[in-house]
Amino acid sequence: MNVKASLAIVTGGASGLGEATVRNIFEKGGKAVIFDQSEEKGKRLESELGEAVLFLKVDVTKEEDIHEAVNKAADFLGEVNTLVNCAGIGIAEKVIGRNGAHNLSLFSRVINVNLIGTFNVIRIAAEKMSGNKVNEQNERGVIINTASVAAFDGQIGQAAYSASKGGIVGMTLPIARELARFGIRVMTIAPGLFHTPMFDTLPQEARDSLGKMVPFPPRLGYPAEYAQLVQSIIENPMLNGETIRLDGAIRMQPK
Template sequence: MDVKQVVAFVTGGASGLGEATVRRIVNDGGKVMILDLAVDRGERLVSELGGKAIFQKMDVCSAESVQKALERTVEEFGQVNVVVNCAGIATAEKVVGKKGLHALESFSKTIEVNLIGSFNVIRLAAAQMVGNEPKAGGERGVIISTASVAAYEGQIGQAAYSASKGGIVGMTLPIAREMAAHGIRVMTIAPGLFETPMFDTLPEEARKSLGAMIPFPSRLGYPEEYALLVRSILENPMLNGTTIRLDGAIRMQPR
């Protein structure tokens, strides 16, 4: 898909990996609907990027909220042909910890936001995409979700987070197989350790220590590198139905 023809629906688009993706698509000539709960950050980003980006507050867990955002995107830009799911939460809680058992509520919340929220966006956006006029090769759209290396090597305390991200990996191929009949590709990216707001509060030495865990390059990933992979997926029609690890060859240890 030519990025200049992209109308992207980016969840978690006001910061981190999502923001970098928004900037990359707009800079390459595409249009973006930025979805996030952080209104101030989203509106500041739109004011910076100009008319090729709009913002709407959206809850990925609400079918009504997602549907309204999709409808507004179509009203403003004519269609939606790309989805990038970056919205999510990170949690850490032991199954049996010093403070007691893992709360079922926090496990359910993590699954609801990360896994069910991603699926909610996928199903509603796919319903919109099937009506798109096909591009070259019959392509109608591309859906990209964000998992994590924790889907493969979850650390102690990551039972809920790993389950939520593993679910995203697991549903990628069956959805891609189903959507193939409609000319819609479905991919997932599993990032390793990246410079995102989650690490902003860490001291510089702690950030360097985390980066040193990565074989090469021995540093935290840059959000722009995630965005470059998004662009590569958009441009390469043979990328479909799989998860790409973007992690500098790191394999997480138990703790």
């Protein structure tokens, strides 16, 4: 599928990796619907990019929200043939910390947003995609999820985050196998250290120090580089059922 033909839903599309993905799809001639909780950022991006982009305030963990939002997206786009899941949250908390055992509700929330939220959008969007007409490559759609190198190299304090991202990696192949009969591909990207909004609170010196941990290039990744990989996955029909590390060869240390 050419990215120009992408009719995409991008969760977490109002900032960071999701915003870069929306911008790239728009710049290449596609259309996108942003699912995000941040109305301010989402409306601003919608206004900037114009009629090819729509913002919808959506909670990915709510079943009714997703049913309604996917139907609205399909009406706006004509059909949905691309889904990029970027919505997610992160916390840092030890299993046994200064204040005692890990807060169970926080662990559950991270799993609920990152893993269950991703699956919630996949299942509804995939059902919608299954009714599409096939393109010249017999495809009906492509689904791209966002995991993290923490799925493989989780650090101390990342039990919840690593578990949620490891779940995304683990479900990629079985969902790809199942949706193959519909001509829907499923891929996952596992980014390393990327300059996303959560890094904006750090001083430049701290960001530079983190970037130097990356073997090459020795810097934080740019969201546009994530979007570039999304485009490559969309356009290459043999990419299916796999997780790609996008990390400059970094392997995270215990802490």
